Amino acid sequence: MAAQLPSDLPADIAARLKSEFDLIPAIAQDAKTGEVLMLAYMNRQSLAITLKTGRATYWSRSRQELWEKGATSGHTQKVLALSFDCDGDAILIKVEQVGAACHTGEQSCFHNPIALNGSEGQR
Amino acid sequence: MAAQLPSDLPADIAARLKSEFDLIPAIAQDAKTGEVLMLAYMNRQSLAITLKTGRATYWSRSRQELWEKGATSGHTQKVLALSFDCDGDAILIKVEQVGAACHTGEQSCFHNPIALNGSEGQR
Numbered sequence: 001m002a003a004q005l006p007s008d009l010p011a012d013i014a015a016r017l018k019s020e021f022d023l024i025p026a027i028a029q030d031a032k033t034g035e036v037l038m039l040a041y042m043n044r045q046s047l048a049i050t051l052k053t054g055r056a057t058y059w060s061r062s063r064q065e066l067w068e069k070g071a072t073s074g075h076t077q078k079v080l081a082l083s084f085d086c087d088g089d090a091i092l093i094k095v096e097q098v099g100a101a102c103h104t105g106e107q108s109c110f111h112n113p114i115a116l117n118g119s120e121g122q123r
Numbered sequence: 124m125a126a127q128l129p130s131d132l133p134a135d136i137a138a139r140l141k142s143e144f145d146l147i148p149a150i151a152q153d154a155k156t157g158e159v160l161m162l163a164y165m166n167r168q169s170l171a172i173t174l175k176t177g178r179a180t181y182w183s184r185s186r187q188e189l190w191e192k193g194a195t196s197g198h199t200q201k202v203l204a205l206s207f208d209c210d211g212d213a214i215l216i217k218v219e220q221v222g223a224a225c226h227t228g229e230q231s232c233f234h235n236p237i238a239l240n241g242s243e244g245q246r
Contacts (some may be wrong), residue, residue: 103209
């Protein structure tokens, strides 16, 4: 990452998060369509970078590294709004999604419907 | 909980989840408005109960017990659709929300906007 990017959250924002904050789930929602695109995780640094750059940046648990969404695929997420939930342990970002959010090529990662009590699964 | 409720997931559904599944984040989205209402966690049993009853049932991490949403407040969530994400480690449910989803009385738990790089925070 470029040297000018923040390494931690501003204190006033950190104070609004739950104190045991390590990784926080972040929901990305398409700002235009309302479709829920994906859920990934942010650590303090990736959240600080997201707030500073306006580009959704997560912490990859599998690769154990910062992950700027779309940096390799081009399927970037411009963050238009970001909110914490009532108890400061989840994040919702509203994004302008370029291309598909899911690595499978589907627009949303949530494309595996599960049937409810005998009914057919729907998205 | 009533005795006839399931204690675990059906094997075919469990096989679609990540094997290290313990608690899985579940996003509740208002099926009508598209608003993201909350993020909570399910364990295998609460997911099984949700699938069987069609009523959103989570695992309360603070109380360490099953939590049928709205059982005490009346602010229930009827589940209209449920999907896993591409790697089987997150759930999206589309719900018919009765009353407010948030215990604060706000419709959505995500009512704490954080400003992006100097701009005003918006929901």
